[in-house]
Amino acid sequence: MWQLFQFPLCPFSRKVRLVLAEKGVAHELVREYPWARRDEFIDLNPACETPVMVDTETGTSLIGSQPIIEFFEETVDKMPMIHGDAAHRAEIRRLVEWFDEKLFREVVEPIMNERMRKRIVDRAAPDTKMLREAMRIANGHLDYLDYLLDHRRWMAGAGLSLADFTAAAHLSVVDYLGGLDWRGHKQTKDWYSVMKSRPGFRPLLGERMEVIVPPQHYDKVDF
Amino acid sequence: MWQLFQFPLCPFSRKVRLVLAEKGVAHELVREYPWARRDEFIDLNPACETPVMVDTETGTSLIGSQPIIEFFEETVDKMPMIHGDAAHRAEIRRLVEWFDEKLFREVVEPIMNERMRKRIVDRAAPDTKMLREAMRIANGHLDYLDYLLDHRRWMAGAGLSLADFTAAAHLSVVDYLGGLDWRGHKQTKDWYSVMKSRPGFRPLLGERMEVIVPPQHYDKVDF
Ligand SMILES: N[C@@H](CCC(=O)N[C@@H](CS)C(=O)NCC(=O)O)C(=O)O
Ligand SMILES: N[C@@H](CCC(=O)N[C@@H](CS)C(=O)NCC(=O)O)C(=O)O
Numbered sequence: 001m002w003q004l005f006q007f008p009l010c011p012f013s014r015k016v017r018l019v020l021a022e023k024g025v026a027h028e029l030v031r032e033y034p035w036a037r038r039d040e041f042i043d044l045n046p047a048c049e050t051p052v053m054v055d056t057e058t059g060t061s062l063i064g065s066q067p068i069i070e071f072f073e074e075t076v077d078k079m080p081m082i083h084g085d086a087a088h089r090a091e092i093r094r095l096v097e098w099f100d101e102k103l104f105r106e107v108v109e110p111i112m113n114e115r116m117r118k119r120i121v122d123r124a125a126p127d128t129k130m131l132r133e134a135m136r137i138a139n140g141h142l143d144y145l146d147y148l149l150d151h152r153r154w155m156a157g158a159g160l161s162l163a164d165f166t167a168a169a170h171l172s173v174v175d176y177l178g179g180l181d182w183r184g185h186k187q188t189k190d191w192y193s194v195m196k197s198r199p200g201f202r203p204l205l206g207e208r209m210e211v212i213v214p215p216q217h218y219d220k221v222d223f
Numbered sequence: 224m225w226q227l228f229q230f231p232l233c234p235f236s237r238k239v240r241l242v243l244a245e246k247g248v249a250h251e252l253v254r255e256y257p258w259a260r261r262d263e264f265i266d267l268n269p270a271c272e273t274p275v276m277v278d279t280e281t282g283t284s285l286i287g288s289q290p291i292i293e294f295f296e297e298t299v300d301k302m303p304m305i306h307g308d309a310a311h312r313a314e315i316r317r318l319v320e321w322f323d324e325k326l327f328r329e330v331v332e333p334i335m336n337e338r339m340r341k342r343i344v345d346r347a348a349p350d351t352k353m354l355r356e357a358m359r360i361a362n363g364h365l366d367y368l369d370y371l372l373d374h375r376r377w378m379a380g381a382g383l384s385l386a387d388f389t390a391a392a393h394l395s396v397v398d399y400l401g402g403l404d405w406r407g408h409k410q411t412k413d414w415y416s417v418m419k420s421r422p423g424f425r426p427l428l429g430e431r432m433e434v435i436v437p438p439q440h441y442d443k444v445d446f
Binding site for chain 2: 046047060062063064066067068070071074075086087089090091093094097098101102144
């Protein structure tokens with residue numbers, strides 16, 4: 001049985017969960033807060049980051065969202081995530097990196113720090129200046145997604161791909177934390193509404209991180 | 224003809240160049256300083272980062288070191304970089320990510336900022352406290368590589384892989400900038416000496432970034 005070490009508001013774990021659901025890979029969730037720096041978890045992943053997957057039968061461990069997803073992409077045919085010719089696959093991977101690195105660093109991580117980490121770990125008040133700045137940048141990212149969706153059916157082109165699930169995973173965490181203003185982003189809003197209605201997305205939207213309450217619209221497909 | 228947009232001290236471009244050389248992919252180098260934020264370059268890559276590759280015949284563009292390398296891995300059989308079974312491929316990708324994200328963020332980027340960017344772009348003096356801290360962390364990373372090489376012939380296991388070329392690319396930039404103290408790291412030093420002697424590595428070691436002079440040992444295979 002595969003175990004996935006994760007916590008509800010980890011965007012990289014959400015990305016993995018969406019892919020596992022689409023591919024139909026059975027797995028068990030194990031709650032892991034990386035900031036607790038549990039010794040056994042550091043032994044598993046010296047970077048001490050979620051997500052990590054462990055096959056309890058063979059002991060195989062997979063570390064990091066992209067290595068995990070490439071693993072299942074190579075071993076499970078159902079629902080290809082990185083598809084098309086080599087150039088299209090490069091475009092999918094470019095966008096995945098854009099979301100995992102640029103969107104994460106500029107928007108998701110600062111908003112997680114201010115609204116989740118400071119509350120749960122540091123028991124401190126958020127820095128409203130940092131928050132406002134991250135939300136301003138978030139708006140620029142939504143503009144870029146609108147632009148992509150003006151030219152393409154899905155994020156990376158004609159077919160639904162890992163780029164869509166990655167974007168949705170990150171945006172869903174920011175949305176949970178009240179960091180997105182959807183006004184003026186009809187293209188991305190419509191696309192996100194379709195993503196939210198996929199069966200694999202429902203369990204994610206139903207979960208709560210203790211003490212942090214998402215906005216009303218968060219788990220609604222129509223919002 | 225493939226063009227590679229890069230500059231000599233960009234570790235991600237070095238990673239791509241080492242792979243192109245091993246695979247025998249003909250290409251032309253185009254010097255690009257991302258901090259100049261050239262309009263035509265932003266049109267090519269909205270993230271305004273090197274490396275980018277463009278096929279001048281078809282107009283295909285590939286953006287980011289990992290998408291570029293996965294592209295050539297899929298289209299050129301020579302010298303497989305991500306090999307073995309799916310679990311081994313996940314281990315190669317884990318280490319590539321470790322070097323591209325963790326080693327880069329904690330060591331390579333701060334040392335590039337202090338010793339290259341401040342000198343060339345900002346014309347400011349380096350912050351010696353920041354530098355010392357990055358070099359201290361570099362030492363911890365070398366310890367981790369020593370540990371890996373105590374247990375394995377190459378970084379990710381029995382075979383030479385992308386993990387080795389990625390580590391060598393990042394370390395070579397830090398070494399150029401005088402940020403590595405090799406004393407006490409015999410395993411990694413021996414491994415790096417083997418990496419340096421690969422034909423694809425020689426041209427890299429011969430190039431210079433204007434005004435910045437590397438230490439004496441930098442381009443010696445025996446150092
Ligand atoms: N590149 C990694 C990034 C994983 C990551 O940054 N995870 C965060 C949680 S969202 C983490 O564990 N951070 C360490 C911490 O919070 O202490 C991946 O794609 O899996
Ligand atoms: N994830 C990217 C990272 C590329 C990157 O960070 N490149 C640096 C140069 S080493 C860059 O262009 N930074 C922007 C700047 O210096 O203005 C990759 O693997 O290619």
